Structures are given as structure tokens and as C-alpha cells.
Amino acid sequence: MDNLIIAGKPYSSRLLVGTGKYKDFDETRRAVEASGAQIVTVAIRRTNIGQTAGEPSLLDALPPSQYTYLPNTAGCYSADDAIRTLRLARELLDGHDLVKLEVLGDPKTLYPNMVETLKAAEVLVKDGFKVMVYTSDDPIIAKQLEEIGCVAVMPLASLIGSGMGILNPWNLQIIIDNAKVPVIVDAGVGTASDAAIAMELGCDGVLMNTAIAGAQNPVLMASAMKKAVEAGREAFLAGRMPKKLYSASPSSPTTGMIGK
């Protein structure tokens, strides 16, 4: 079985999905089901004081018994805020310690602040968290995050929510070649071919939210992404043919032609 193994735990799906930007929890649930994802990211936010009792919650739509929750630190701009958020998440989810760390550096581009990310990663790993970390596609930083003890490194393919696809496959390739922990492309995937390209490069998985939630038909796109990730993975494992500008070797026999 070709499983994705994160912190010693196997997952048969290599697609990880976010749960934001859907029109309602029903759409969230249907899209996540269609994606086949087993790991879903969630955000941690202040309760809406005064909300009507009995209002549905995300945990009702996606029961934590069926999915591995990956609480994130989206919106945090300092190591301290990220650490506080994940300690609250651990309490909220009954000691669950698999988390997604991201520390942003700029509200316009949502580019990560790697100095703060490194600081937070050190503290969280020492505190017993299993940290999957969002990172720029700098191979040196990615390696440092692994050396700190992060259980997965998750470089951007392009900026969060941009849908621009894989902009620097060369850096991703270096990160993949150097890594001993899973490399998961996080951010930038826009459509199915982007996910397939990431997997063909040798990424261990892909994490996405907007590419599915922002599609005209999110549930159908979730299904497309599932297939793209599987296809890309199989193509990677199969080993592609070498690229040549042209070939003097046609696929049909050169002998037995009529009229000769």
C-alpha cells in the first residue's frame, strides 16, 4: 500500500484539504467527502459571543472521529500568536498534537515570515507538537525546519489563494531531493493539472483550499483533485520517459510497410 506517512501514521490519501470559504457546512462536507481527504485543516477563532444556541458547527459537519483535524495558525503574524493559537487548539481537540504552523509576513501577499516561523517551530517541537510547517520554497529554510524536528515541510507552489500553480518546480525539486520528511505542496494550486505536476515532481502530498472552494462547482473540483493527486503520484512512481526534442524511433514498426 502506497501510504503517506506523517509522524508515523499512515494515510491512504495524499490530498489534504482546507475547510474555509465554502458557502455552508453542507457544501464543506460534500466537497471534503468527494476529495477523499483524510486530513482537514481548521482555523481557531474567537467564539461568536451571543450566537444562537444549537447553531451548527464545523465539528458536526466533519466529525473528528472520521477525519484527522489539522488546526492551523492562519492569520498569525508572530511566533507568539502562533504558539498561543496551537496551545488553544490542543486543548480544544483533547490533546491532539498534529498541527499546521504558518506565520505570515504580509497581509497583501500572505507570504510567510520565515524568521518567526523558525522561532515558533523550535518552541512547538520542544512542547511536544507534531508540526507540519508552511514555508517559502527556500531549500535551506526547508532543511532547517526539518532539522528542528518538523514532521512535514510544506512549501508554497505560489502565493496563498492565488491559484497560480507551480511557479518554481526547480526549488521544489531541491527541497524534495534533500528532505527526509514528507514534502507537501501547500498553497498556489489552481486546478487539477497543478496538483498532478506537484505529485509528478515527487511531492508526497498536496494541501489546498481555495482551488476547491473557489471553483464554480467545488464538489466536482474536489473529485478532480482526488484523481489528479492519484494520477500524479502514479506517474511519479512509474517513472516518466525521458524528454527529447524529437525522436527517430516511431511507436509503429518501421518494417512490413506495403508497396516496398
Added chain:
Amino acid sequence: MQLTVNGTSHSFEHSPSLAQLLETLSLTGKRVAVERNGEIVPRSRFAETLLADGDQLEIVVAVGGG
């Protein structure tokens, strides 16, 4: 006494326990996590945690996010 809950000030005549505060806010039985003055309060200690004037509380839930 005054408490700041999720950035908003709330007045109370008597010092409530954390469990009583959550009841007032209709959050009893909801899956929430609470930070009091920067420290996590485990759910098992909600009832015994007496709040004091000036306490800063953050009460959070899981929401959709990427």
C-alpha cells in the same frame, strides 16, 4: 467587576467561576478552549476556576480554514 472576553468588556456583580461565565454566554457543553491571562485553562478546571477583576479571557472554537 470587569472581565474582558474576546476583546469585549463584560460587567459582573460577583466573581463568577469560568463555568458560570460560559453558562452566561450560552457556551455550556460547547467544544471551546479558554485562555485566561495568557494561560490555558483545562476544561476539567472550568468549575473551580474563579475569575478575578481585570481578567482577560480568550474563548475559541474550530472554524473552517485552510
